Amino acid sequence: MPSALGLAPPQSAPTPGVATPPNVKVVTVKEDTFLEVVFSGGVMGIGIMILLMILSIVAFYLVVDQAMALRKKDLVPSDLVENVRLLLSQGKLKDADQLCRERPCPLSFVLVTGISEIEFGWPAVEKAIEDSTAEQAARMYRKLEYLSVIGNIAPMLGLLGTVTGMILAFRQVALSQGTAGAGDLAGGIYSALVTTVAGLIIAIPSLGAFAIFRNKIDEIISDTAYSAQHVFGSVRRRMPGATVSRPSIPPPPRS
Numbered sequence: 230m231p232s233a234l235g236l237a238p239p240q241s242a243p244t245p246g247v248a249t250p251p252n253v254k255v256v257t258v259k260e261d262t263f264l265e266v267v268f269s270g271g272v273m274g275i276g277i278m279i280l281l282m283i284l285s286i287v288a289f290y291l292v293v294d295q296a297m298a299l300r301k302k303d304l305v306p307s308d309l310v311e312n313v314r315l316l317l318s319q320g321k322l323k324d325a326d327q328l329c330r331e332r333p334c335p336l337s338f339v340l341v342t343g344i345s346e347i348e349f350g351w352p353a354v355e356k357a358i359e360d361s362t363a364e365q366a367a368r369m370y371r372k373l374e375y376l377s378v379i380g381n382i383a384p385m386l387g388l389l390g391t392v393t394g395m396i397l398a399f400r401q402v403a404l405s406q407g408t409a410g411a412g413d414l415a416g417g418i419y420s421a422l423v424t425t426v427a428g429l430i431i432a433i434p435s436l437g438a439f440a441i442f443r444n445k446i447d448e449i450i451s452d453t454a455y456s457a458q459h460v461f462g463s464v465r466r467r468m469p470g471a472t473v474s475r476p477s478i479p480p481p482p483r484s
Contacts, residue, residue, distance in 0.1 A: 273390065273393045273394070273397075274390050274393070274394055274420065274421070274423070274424055277386055277387070277389060277390035277393075277424050278390070278423075278424060278427060280386055281386055281387065281427045281428060281431060284379050284382065284383055284386075284431055285430075285431045287375070288376060288379045288380075288431060288434070288435045288438075291373075291375055291376050291379075291438075292376070292434075292435075292438045294372075295372070295373060295376075295438070295442045296442075299369070299446065299449065301448070301449055301452065303334060304334050304335050304336065304449050304453070305335070305336045305449060305452045305453055305456055306332065306334065306336065309328070309329070309332050309334075309336060309337060309340075310336070310456045310459060310460055312328060313325045313328060313329060313340055313460050314459065314460045314462075314463055316328065317344075317460065317461065317463055317464050318463035318464065322344055322347060325340075325344055326341060326344050326345075329341045329344070335365040335368075335369070335449070335450075335453055336453050336456055336457070338361055338365060339358055339362055339365065339453055339454075339457045340457060342357045342358065342360070342361040343357050343358045343361070343457060343460075345357070347464070351465055354461060358454070358457050358458070358461075359454075362450060362453055362454050362457070365450070365453065366446065366450045369446045369449070369450075370443075370446060373439060373442050373443060373446065376435050376436075376438055376439040376442070377435075377436070377439045379431065379432070379435045380431075380432045380433075380435035380436035380439060381432070381436075383427075383428040383429075383431040383432040383435065384425070384428040384429055384432045385428070386424070386428055387424040387425040387426070387428020388424075388425055388428065389424070390421065390423075390424025390425070390428075391421045391422055391424055391425045392421075393421070394418070394420055394421020394422075394424070395421050397421075398418055398420075398421060
C-alpha cells in the first residue's frame with residue numbers, strides 16, 4: 230500500500246530462490262560506515278564534530294593528568310609530617326624549613342609558610358596555614374575546572390549542530406514545496422542528531438571525572454590542614470598567643 234507521501238515503501242533484497250513480483254521495486258539499503266555517519270552533517274556538522282574531537286582529546290588528557298597528579302602519598306607524604314614535627318619539637322627551625330623546601334608539595338608549602346611566621350606567635354602561624362591551604366586548594370581546583378567547562382560546552386556544541394541540521398533539513402522540504410520524501414527528511418534529521426550524541430558522549434565522562442577529582446581534592450586539602458596542625462602541635466603550647474588547652478587527666482592506675 231502506498232505511504233502517506235505517495236511513495237512505495239522500500240523493499241529488502243530478494244531472498245535467494247524466491248521470484249520477485251514484477252510490480253515490486255527492489256531497493257538495496259547501503260549501510261553507512263562509522264566515518265560516514267560522523268561526518269554526515271555537512272560543512273557545519275563537520276566543523277562542530279572537529280571541535281568536539283578536540284574537546285575529547287583535551288578531556289582525556291586532563292583526566293589522565295589529574296589521575297596521576299592527585300595522589301595522596303605524593304601530596305601529603307606521611308614521612309615529611311613526622312620528620313618536620315620532630316625537628317620543630319627540637320627547635321631546629323632551619324632544618325625543618327630546609328627539609329620542606331627539598332620536598333616540594335602542597336603540604337611542604339603550607340609548612341614552610343607556617344614556619345616563617347613562628348616568631349610572630351601562634352595566631353600568625355594559624356593564619357598563615359589557613360591562607361596557604363586555601364591557596365593550594367585554589368591551585369588544584371584551577372586545572373580541574375577545565376573538565377567542568379568541557380562537560381558543559383560539549384552538549385551545547387552538539388545541540389548547535391543538531392539545530393543547524395534540522396534547519397537545513399526543513400529548508401530542503403520548504404524549497405521542494407513538500408515534494409521531498411520521508412527518506413530525505415529522515416536522512417537530514419539523523420545526520421543532525423549525530424552531533425548531539427557526540428556531545429553527550431564527551432560530557433558525561435567529563436562531568437563524572439570532575440566530580441570524582443573534586444572529592445579527591447577536598448580529601449587532600451582536609452588531610453593537608455590536619456597534618457599541618459599535627460606538625461605544629463608540639464610547639465603550639467610554647468608559642469605566644471596559643472590557646473591553653475586543658476591538661477589531660479591521666480587514667481587511674483591499674484589495681
